[in-house]
Amino acid sequence: MTVGKLSRRHFLQGSALVAGGAFVAACAPVAGDTGAAVADEGESMSEEPIELVAQYWGTRPEFIEDREILAQRMTEKFPNVTASQNSVPGGQYGEKVLTAIAAGTPPDTMQLNHRWEPFFRGQEALLNVIPFADADDEFTFDVFYPRIIELGTTEGQLVTVPRGWNPFVIYYNRALFAEAGLDDLPTSWENDTWNWDSFLETAQALTADSDGDGRTDVYGMFFPYWYPFLRLGGGDVLSDDQQSSGLGSPEALAALQWLADLRLTHGVSPTPAEIEGLGSAQDLFTAGRVAMFTAGAWGIGALTRVEGLDWDVGPLPRAAGQPPVGYTQYYGHGIPKGTQSADWSWEYLKIISDEESNITVAQTIGDVPAMRHIAESEHFAGLPKPPTRQVFIDSAPHMQVWPTIAPITEIMSRAITPELNLAFLGEKSVEDAVAAAGPQVDEILAAFWGN
Structure with missing residues (x-):
């Protein structure tokens, strides 16, 4: 599919509609190509203290607890990295991210779904995560439902590492x-x-x-x-x-x-x-x-x-x-352009989307994990309620989403x-x-x- 670019007027107008209020800050589209340049290991993966900001919507207690655990896991793996969450009500999400982008201080990772992915993709505001994955021997997209990856890929670009999906x-x-x-x-x-x-x-x-x-x-x-x-x-x-x-x-x-x-x-x-x-x-x-x-x-x-x-x-x-x-509506996380810590952001995305995190999606949040082997295991399919949980999983071959065009x-x-x-x-x-x-x-x- 060919991806065009939202005009500035329609970008702001759309963000106001989604956010539920007017957005008046000046916000020019992010310049540059849509690929991700993976920095040399010595350049970006130093032992210097790193502070990451992860942007989320939703403030339910189980969401906040989940994000705190993810941040703790990141610091346990990389003691020099501190990850903080910026969680806002869903209606404020677009305005919050757009304000940060306009100010030149985008978050280091951001939550994305069927609505926000095409919106920010249309502004070329997200890095392509495929180069990160290709350079990482620890990571493969093969563990996720293929249809989610297929639906999320546009012109060879993938901007979301999936975490869960919600079949209707x-x-x-x-x-x-x-x-x-x-x-x-x-x-x-x-x-x-x-x-x-x-x-x-x-x-x-x-x-x-x-x-x-x-x-x-x-x-x-x-x-x-x-x-x-x-x-x-x-x-x-x-x-x-x-x-x-x-x-x-x-x-x-x-x-x-x-x-x-x-x-x-x-x-x-x-x-x-x-x-x-x-x-x-x-x-x-x-x-x-x-x-x-x-x-x-x-x-x-x-x-x-x-x-x-x-x-x-x-x-x-x-x-x-x-x-x-x-x-269905799938969701995950991406890396905004302009972050000064893209490689550390990628490491955080790996934790947000790994097996332990997918088990949390199944058992605490209640959604279907994006990792197929977790969804079809006792962690989701084997849980007692509802009795026919397999109905969710069996929708995968028929998975469709709403149009991925930016506006x-x-x-x-x-x-x-x-x-x-x-x-x-x-x-x-x-x-x-x-x-x-x-x-x-x-x-x-x-x-x-x-x-």
Whole structure:
């Protein structure tokens, strides 16, 4: 795939959208090529005191503890190196990193995912980690899921060393299924009987007015994420050449209409008004108000801690005539350009992504480890909850991510999601919402490609 470069205006505009606020500091794109120059060992790997700053988002206690352990491990291996964490709420991440880059003081390592990787890659702000790996006899990418490496590689450049991934699945309440006389969900991604028709039938059987007051008490389904279903239906937000909106394709329109109908026609998914003040999809699920919802593997940790909740997971349902789609969000860490300690940053990335760290991903954080042999071991696949953890792992051959083009966050946040929300609320038809979003997508892409 060809990677263009965000204009300065769109770079700042996109960062503000993601960060949830305005970013006003002057921030010119980082100059230079996108490769990594690995310094001579004697030049960079000295015994002089080194202070590394690792940039993260998320401030949950288990995240902070994990990062403290990683820093301790770095110092244990290299006594002259001190690694500190700079952890900020997710909404502040973009602004924090951009401010540091603008000031000429980038962090030495930074967390990346499906959203931030293309964003910072588009600014040529990240080093290619392949030269570091090629020069390091202790490291190989072969231990990671090949599809993650494939999806993260653009024009021979790889900027993220993966640590974990979050395949999307259907979480379901087994007790509610039993009450409705339903069997557990299939576990195979290739099972074509688990399709959009059977999914709707299942959701209808689960939707109930249990107290007879004329209002729905249990909804069969809640979809906090619409993009996986767009991909399941064979559509995407961009055209194949990434030059224009793809939402107007027959496949995309049909998928979006099917999603809107779940709520507006079939009544199996709640409207925002119907669940106002009741919390997130996960909250509704644990309260027994929603029988199924979609999320990544991050749902495992919180649901496992809910006593008495009988739940499991199944694959995403297939659309008619479409192959299985294992939509996922992977994450890891990269090295920003401008760091004065790139080789030490690489050593830290090796610790952040090693076996011990991957075991932490599985057992403490709850995500699927990026190292295949750890994911398929007792550290993840062998854990008792949910019973069919293999569903997460079996999605790997079907792994897909959202487009890796640099302005994708701006496209999603500014152009598409506001319009589709109106369609899912019934305030616009799907066709009108797509027609309104399309020109905005095309405008962002034209500025990005320089057309």
